[in-house]
Amino acid sequence: MKKQKACGINRLMGTIILIIVMTPVCGKAGVPRTPDIISVSEPQTLYGSKTSATLWAKVKADIGISRVWAEIYPPDFSDTVVLELKDTGKDGIFKEVCKEFTLKGIYDIYLYAEDAQGNKSQPGVTDVTTEPDEDNYEADNTFSKAKVIVLNEESPQKHSFYKAGDQDWVKFYGISGQPYVIEADNLSDLSDIVIGVYGADGTSSLLPETDNGQTGGDERLELTLSKDTLCYVKIYDKNSAGGKNTEYNIQINLKHAAVYARFQGSTTDAISKAPLGDVTLETGEKVTAISDENAEGNYAMNHPISPDFSNPYNLTARLPGYEIFTIPVFTSESCSGGKSCFKTYAVSDSAGQRTDPEIIEWDGIIELIPLKGDINGDDKADLADAVLGLQALTGTGSEKIRLDYIESHTDVNGDNKIGMEEVLHILHILQKQETE
CATH class of the missing domain: 2.60.120.380 (Jelly Rolls)
Structure with a gap:
């Protein structure tokens, strides 16, 4: 790796020369000179103590390439670093690791190629930015x-x-x-x-x-x-x-916190099994949580311990576009492995009904069902959907029906058709909302 001195005026002169070099130059019969830099490494950002980055250039030439190199200009206008790149894979991609990114700021990088006849390419331009260490929650700037x-x-x-x-x-x-x-x-x-x-x-x-x-x-x-x-x-x-x-x-x-233990679980789509983020959870004790889209739909909440197993808390989960999920739970510190966990009533019949008073551990996995009756795909089942359902029965309004209606699993009776079942279901929802 070679270094050449680059003070402020030399860098300015280099910029002027660069502008001249970047002007297209043609040879005989208007054919652009070779070689050509086809593409280069994308701009990169290094954090904390990282000082190395791989630079590469994809080169095309009519005749053999004699050298490919990068000229690296540090943010403080100090010595320019010249890095020679090699085509180790014999695929026309020349690359090398530069370990000189020790200053904080932006390094301007110009990559060149030269063929066996001394023809020099126009430059490929990229940069490397160095930043201090991020914390574990970046990016969280908005x-x-x-x-x-x-x-x-x-x-x-x-x-x-x-x-x-x-x-x-x-x-x-x-x-x-x-x-x-x-x-x-x-x-x-x-x-x-x-x-x-x-x-x-x-x-x-x-x-x-x-x-x-x-x-x-x-x-x-x-x-x-x-x-x-x-x-x-x-x-x-x-x-x-x-x-x-x-x-x-x-x-x-x-502000007035009780004695808590930690409880956790996850939220998924009941059909696709994909993890769901931003699901809001709440219990009868007014304790809340949000599932984390960055952690495979996992959630955690610190909750008071149930004094006994006679009166459960109702745990409710909500996400626009899905049916509301509710389950009676107890919170216990006496679970397998000596850990805290949710407990709920055993379910033992095919209809999902409780048939005995047994209380068992619950893994906290919540599967949300897509909202039935959401015909227009706005994550609600309301009067607009009921009107659209009636229009569909008369053969009108089809342009407002969600394009993924079948795949969305929002059909009420599973026939993948919009009919009176959907309209009645939506009207039932609206009536229930009025009485609550």
């Missing part, structure tokens, strides 16, 4: 990428502002009237943490942002909701510090 946080967890989530301007977002499902406490334990003497809480759309503020104005200080926010809703919590650093020594812990707890 509400749409917020990560699930388990309420009343004994150990906090550990985050950091891994680069200047970094934001972290977490989400939980909150219940009306329940007092929640959001605490950020600042482990840094560089950051001034700010906390904001937003509603289900990720933009409507539920409370003014909390900031005590102290660099290195902790933050605490209390929240009582006026309605059940998905909540997004944004945490950022007012000082825009980034990199090392910007760590903090985040926890969200019920």
Whole structure:
């Protein structure tokens, strides 16, 4: 690997020369000179202590290639690195590992090829960006990428502002009237943490942002909701510090927490068996959880222990586009392996009915059934679907029927036809909603 000095003016001159070089040059009869750089490695990002990246260029030439190389310009305009690439696979793809990405910032990279007659290609351009270490929850810089946080967890989530301007977002499902406490334990003497809480759309503020104005200080926010809703919590650093020594812990707890044990399970589509994320779960004790789309639909909740096995809690799971799932559960610390687990009534007949009072362990696996009667595919079964069902009976309105109607398994009686069964089912749902 060779190095050549590149001060600011030389780099500027190199840019001017590069513009000239990139102007198409043709030989006899208008044929472009060879060789050609067909494609190059995509831009890459290295985090933390990683300093190596593979660079490659796919080359086409009418005659033999004598060399392919990369010119690497560091972010501080110091010595340019020249890296020779090799076609070890004999497939026209020249590559090599560069281990020189030791500075933080963007490395501009220009790849060239030269044939046996000394003809030089136009450059292929790419870059490598180096960033400080991410925390375990990146990317979580917007509400749409917020990560699930388990309420009343004994150990906090550990985050950091891994680069200047970094934001972290977490989400939980909150219940009306329940007092929640959001605490950020600042482990840094560089950051001034700010906390904001937003509603289900990720933009409507539920409370003014909390900031005590102290660099290195902790933050605490209390929240009582006026309605059940998905909540997004944004945490950022007012000082825009980034990199090392910007760590903090985040926890969200019920203000008057009882003694809890941890219970967990998973959520899947009952037909496809695919894991489901963003399923909201709630028990009669007003304890909630959200299934994690980044963890194969798994969920966890910290819940009070059932005092006995006479009065179960109802565990309810909801996700738009699916039927509501409800099961009576008990929470117990006396389970196989000495662990805590859900327990429920035994089911022993083909109709899924309880035929005896036996209480057994339940694995927490929730299979959600696609919503019956959702004819237009908007994740609801409502008056619009009933009207569409009546139109289908008269041979009209077909353009509004979901294209995947058969595959969606939303047909009411399984004949994969839209008929009076669907209309009556939807009207029954609407009537039930009015009486509740």
